[in-house]
Amino acid sequence: MPPRRGLSATLAFLRKRTRIGFRRSSSSVVTALQMTVGAVGAYAFAEEVLGHEGPLFAATSSMIALGFSRDPRVRRVLEVAVGCTLGIAVGDILLTLFGTGLWQAALVLFVSILLARFLDSGTIFTTQLGLQSLLVVLLPAPDGGPFTRSLDAVVGGLFALVITMLVPRDPRREPKTDVRGLLGELSYVLREGAVALRESDATRAWHALVRARATHSTLEGLTTSMRSAEEVARISPAYRRHRDELGSLRQAVGFIDLAVRNSRVFSRRLTSVINHAALTDEAIEHLGQALEDAADGVDLLSRALSGRDATERSLNLRQARIELAAVADQLHPEPLHIRRLEGEGLVLLLRPLVVDLLEATGLSHEDAAAFLPRL
The missing domain is CATH 1.20.58 (Methane Monooxygenase Hydroxylase; Chain G, domain 1)
Structure with missing residues (x-):
């Protein structure tokens, strides 16, 4: 291909991608604002009101529940909260039985993923359960015990539901x-x-x-x-x-x-x-x-x-x-x-x-x- 034709094709591709990107971004302004308010609000509530230190799961669970996925939000909130709680429980049980270490972490993650797939087909549920059980084995528990993360996830989910109820967004x-x-x-x-x-x-x-x-x-x-x-x-x-x-x-x-x-x-x-x-x-x-x-x-x-x-x-x-x-x-x-x-x-x-x-x-x-x- 001649250099001039190749350059024209590249510029045409970049113009098309830029146009698509701007269109996608402009249609996502409301959702992005909802996610920002929900994540920061849930983090601030868990930190200032509940006294949790670094409640990242409050912010992340709110973002997941309010995200761009088409799955119903109530289902996403439940998947985050239940998956988080069950993952911590599974991680604690396996930690008590096998102790800490890399092979224990691999075993915990493998068992948690299979358990999540047995219980539910939701992708978010599987991710949350596996992630939480893995973090229980690899990281020290936060102040207030490991189930503090579960409460943070519930807080984030509740913030997502409140925003869904109050912020105008035509469901039709x-x-x-x-x-x-x-x-x-x-x-x-x-x-x-x-x-x-x-x-x-x-x-x-x-x-x-x-x-x-x-x-x-x-x-x-x-x-x-x-x-x-x-x-x-x-x-x-x-x-x-x-x-x-x-x-x-x-x-x-x-x-x-x-x-x-x-x-x-x-x-x-x-x-x-x-x-x-x-x-x-x-x-x-x-x-x-x-x-x-x-x-x-x-x-x-x-x-x-x-x-x-x-x-x-x-x-x-x-x-x-x-x-x-x-x-x-x-x-x-x-x-x-x-x-x-x-x-x-x-x-x-x-x-x-x-x-x-x-x-x-x-x-x-x-x-x-x-x-x-x-x-």
Whole structure:
């Protein structure tokens, strides 16, 4: 590569990284402020009020509980406090049995990690239990006994919970962002399927399948952010009024999950149908239009579930229901001009996907299925 081109590529990379870094930092200001106040406040309380010398675990436990992880904060606080206490207990027991030394420390750490994994799958719980048991063996106990550290961890966790309750931070933001991203992917998969069908491009249909399969991590992140958001709405007085909205969003997410799973099955079957040239030109046009209309309904559903204004959300939700109901009404081989068995199977796979989307708009299963023509 010529030196000038290499320099241009390096500068472009640095500009991109700088832009991403600034965006990430600017979106983290509130969380960073919460972590700073929580850590310093917990340390000062444990030192000045409780009289503990160098209560580092008060500061660290508060930072862990308030950190950038999406795991629910109450769970993080419990993992820190219980892991810290249990780790000290395990370390003391093993210290009494085997004494101090490097091989004893290795044994304590190994046993503590396995015990933590036996008791709970949480990463923070395992880290805290292993760390505390190791420190008990390697370091002298602080004034007040080894369980002083456990009390410090509880103090830090309580400070984190208080900040969560009192500092405004809309719990709906992350799950709504995740829902918008997930529905955007589903819309893309449906539109790619329509294009693949019209161009008889099985490779493009396969790429849509790969894209649908790649949403698994997004679904997992959405589940975690929903759990965290509902927890914040439950413990924070400022956001209790959003509990019903979050409950409705959780219900919709369950049906969206089913729709995404069905889209994978549909895309895989579409690849086979294209390879076997199982549809007439007329059937291709009608089915492709149905897929595009379904994608339009998904876009409306995305705007409805991710919007902040209640009136706008209601209007988009109603319009999405109308659009998806119109798609459901077409899902019969005859109006789609489908004659062969392969095409009929494709329609049968698309029907539950559209029903799932209609249920995500708030309809019951019976009402959503009623839009489908009888086979």
